[in-house]
Amino acid sequence: MKITEIISVVIFCLMVSVHQSGAEEAQSPSPPTSLPGHLKPLASKATRFPVSVIQDFPSPYEFFRSYVYPSVPVIIKQGARRSPAFQKWTDEYLKSLPESQQLIRVEMRKVEERQLPRMNMPFAEFLDRYQTTDEYLVARVPDFLKRDVLIPPSLHCTNVTANLLETMLWFSSGGTKSHVHTDYVDIINCLFRGQKDFLLVNYTRYRQQIVFDHPEGFYSSVDVERVDLNKFPGLRNLEFHEAKMQAGDCIYLPFKWIHQVNSFGSNVAVNIWWNHQAYVVPSPESCGRPEPGLSLADVSFPYHDQTNGDIQTDLHPELDFFRDPSATLTTFMDEEETDSLTEGQFLEFMDTIIPGLDQDDIWTAEALNVAHQIFQILDVDGDGKITSRDTDKFPVEINKFDPFSINLGQKMMILGDIIDGQISKQKQDILRKSEKDIPEDGNTPSRDHSSKFRGTRDQTSMPNQEL
Numbered sequence: 001m002k003i004t005e006i007i008s009v010v011i012f013c014l015m016v017s018v019h020q021s022g023a024e025e026a027q028s029p030s031p032p033t034s035l036p037g038h039l040k041p042l043a044s045k046a047t048r049f050p051v052s053v054i055q056d057f058p059s060p061y062e063f064f065r066s067y068v069y070p071s072v073p074v075i076i077k078q079g080a081r082r083s084p085a086f087q088k089w090t091d092e093y094l095k096s097l098p099e100s101q102q103l104i105r106v107e108m109r110k111v112e113e114r115q116l117p118r119m120n121m122p123f124a125e126f127l128d129r130y131q132t133t134d135e136y137l138v139a140r141v142p143d144f145l146k147r148d149v150l151i152p153p154s155l156h157c158t159n160v161t162a163n164l165l166e167t168m169l170w171f172s173s174g175g176t177k178s179h180v181h182t183d184y185v186d187i188i189n190c191l192f193r194g195q196k197d198f199l200l201v202n203y204t205r206y207r208q209q210i211v212f213d214h215p216e217g218f219y220s221s222v223d224v225e226r227v228d229l230n231k232f233p234g235l236r237n238l239e240f241h242e243a244k245m246q247a248g249d250c251i252y253l254p255f256k257w258i259h260q261v262n263s264f265g266s267n268v269a270v271n272i273w274w275n276h277q278a279y280v281v282p283s284p285e286s287c288g289r290p291e292p293g294l295s296l297a298d299v300s301f302p303y304h305d306q307t308n309g310d311i312q313t314d315l316h317p318e319l320d321f322f323r324d325p326s327a328t329l330t331t332f333m334d335e336e337e338t339d340s341l342t343e344g345q346f347l348e349f350m351d352t353i354i355p356g357l358d359q360d361d362i363w364t365a366e367a368l369n370v371a372h373q374i375f376q377i378l379d380v381d382g383d384g385k386i387t388s389r390d391t392d393k394f395p396v397e398i399n400k401f402d403p404f405s406i407n408l409g410q411k412m413m414i415l416g417d418i419i420d421g422q423i424s425k426q427k428q429d430i431l432r433k434s435e436k437d438i439p440e441d442g443n444t445p446s447r448d449h450s451s452k453f454r455g456t457r458d459q460t461s462m463p464n465q466e467l
């Protein structure tokens with residue numbers, strides 16, 4: 001399975017709801033023949049806002065306060081120049097490394113086509129071929145190159161580095177075109193060679209409108225060079241945020257934002273994913289002085305098992321519920337030794353399946369209202385409790401796009417967005433409080449990273465140590 005596919009974490013609920021909007025739109029009356037931008041490259045006639053540009057990575061506080069929590073994309077001009085890779089990674093240098101005989105995963109086409117097979121070839125062989133073929137290297141950054149890529153200083157907090165997920169290398173002779181897609185993670189992408197254009201769509205603003213006809217991978221199959229606005233009406237009247245990146249720049253892509261990427265000229269980029277939903281809040285205990293040498297080699301990326309590539313971190317346990325609500329509810333009832341669930345008990349069940357829901361203050365009136373609607377969907381016979389009489393009536397195959405699944409999927413998506421918003425607010429409050437504790441010089445006491453940056457989330461409780 002293709003890594004980007006795996007990364008576009010499948011949220012089944014969104015999948016169903018977008019499918020439905022697609023079906024609705026298919027039935028809408030024929031559009032006028034002269035749609036601006038029809039059969040033209042993506043965003044040709046659309047309003048485009050330039051993504052704002054800052055010169056260097058800000059402190060973790062500034063970065064999370066101004067960009068991550070409010071979902072604002074930003075280009076960090078020269079951000080990639082900090083890394084040795086920017087100078088070092090010539091083809092000659094890379095080929096000279098003995099490790100370049102290791103196999104690496106290569107896509108056979110630059111215009112993204114997720115159904116095509118990939119090929120494994122020695123990195124050195126790719127380096128000999130890529131200038132004259134359509135091959136595109138998209139793979140986890142190999143260990144032997146990790147030392148050359150520095151962790152952006154805005155992420156130099158143990159609470160952040162404990163929640164890194166994956167780091168990927170993108171290497172081609174240019175001319176790559178990705179699908180319109182989304183990733184359920186936060187991303188910093190740094191460009192070491194070439195140019196890249198990112199077209200971004202504000203998730204909050206347009207989430208109801210964009211249709212992913214390939215919901216299983218969270219992407220749209222629309223031809224980005226010739227956008228059929230009749231077939232993909234959700235792409236009409238969109239506004240885009242545009243980032244034109246030069247070698248040496250990095251970009252921050254906010255959680256869930258929809259994006260499409262084109263590259264120009266010999267192109268090398270690395271991105272870093274971290275878990276947006278985890279409790280990632282910079283704090284004096286977790287953020288020390290920036291550590292100039294901290295590289296990809298000093299942290300761990302537990303998203304994939306490094307040997308077999310399996311996903312290790314389940315970002316969305318609620319998917320199990322969504323895939324088989326009957327079995328999940330029945331198991332819960334068995335565990336609770338009951339044969340029915342009242343609405344109150346159902347909320348307790350939700351606490352167990354949705355990350356973050358069990359925390360204080362998440363159950364706002366709005367969230368409770370949506371949960372109530374979900375309860376009503378599941379209470380098929382409407383007797384005020386969920387029993388086997390209800391679960392027996394659930395569709396056997398939830399992905400058949402029947403009204404039950406569509407309804408449930410939409411409500412789960414809305415609930416997910418409300419929860420994300422609540423958690424984001426909480427994090428901003430924690431950040432505001434903890435900022436008061438930052439000493440005058442803006443730095444907190446430094447600590448020894450060598451062991452703390454590896455491993456699990458418990459590390460923040462370790463005492464500070466002066467270097």
Ligand SMILES: *[C@@H]1O[C@H](CO)[C@@H](O)[C@H](O)[C@H]1NC(C)=O
Binds near residue numbers: 202
């Ligand atoms: C995204 O859209 C929301 C809702 O319209 C808006 O409040 C927010 O400011 C937008 N974000 C950016 C970065 O433009």
Ligand SMILES: *[C@@H]1O[C@H](CO)[C@@H](O)[C@H](O)[C@H]1NC(C)=O
Binds near residue numbers: 159283434
């Ligand atoms: C840091 O992370 C830990 C574990 O994820 C969490 O319990 C703690 O609240 C976080 N601290 C802050 C200030 O975010």
